[in-house]
Amino acid sequence: MIENVCDITVNVDEKLSIDKFNVDEENAHIVLKENPSDEEFRKLVLCCPAALYKVEEDGSKRFDYAGCLECGTCRMICGDTILEKWEYPQPTMGIEYRFG
Numbered sequence: 001m002i003e004n005v006c007d008i009t010v011n012v013d014e015k016l017s018i019d020k021f022n023v024d025e026e027n028a029h030i031v032l033k034e035n036p037s038d039e040e041f042r043k044l045v046l047c048c049p050a051a052l053y054k055v056e057e058d059g060s061k062r063f064d065y066a067g068c069l070e071c072g073t074c075r076m077i078c079g080d081t082i083l084e085k086w087e088y089p090q091p092t093m094g095i096e097y098r099f100g
Contacts (some may be wrong), residue, residue, distance in 0.1 A: 016050070016069075020096040023066045024089055030065040030074065031085040040082040047077050070094055 041061050044053035050069045054062045068089075075086045088094065 012049075018098045020098065021067060022089075022093045022096065024093040027090060027093075028065050029085075029087050029089045029094070030063075030068060030083065032063055033082055033084045036061065036082040040078050043077050044074050044082070047073050049073060068095065 041053060041055070045055055049071060050067045052064055052067055053074075056062060070088060072086075075083060
């Protein structure tokens, strides 16, 4: 019997958990501008598939490049309005996708 594609549930966190992240602690590949605007930051909170951009309950902004999927969504959505630097991680660093 063939499964209906609509009946399949995918857990994104489960799929991402099998990937390997080699974080370059010495060289962040994404750097935000100092005091990014709330409007631009909110765009990234909504669009980042890895949920790297967060607004805490007290309103403070939090960002962590360590779980980056290197998709470039933040660069496309906000460009240089909020990003000081966006580049691919150094060789052997960053995400290593695994099929699962």
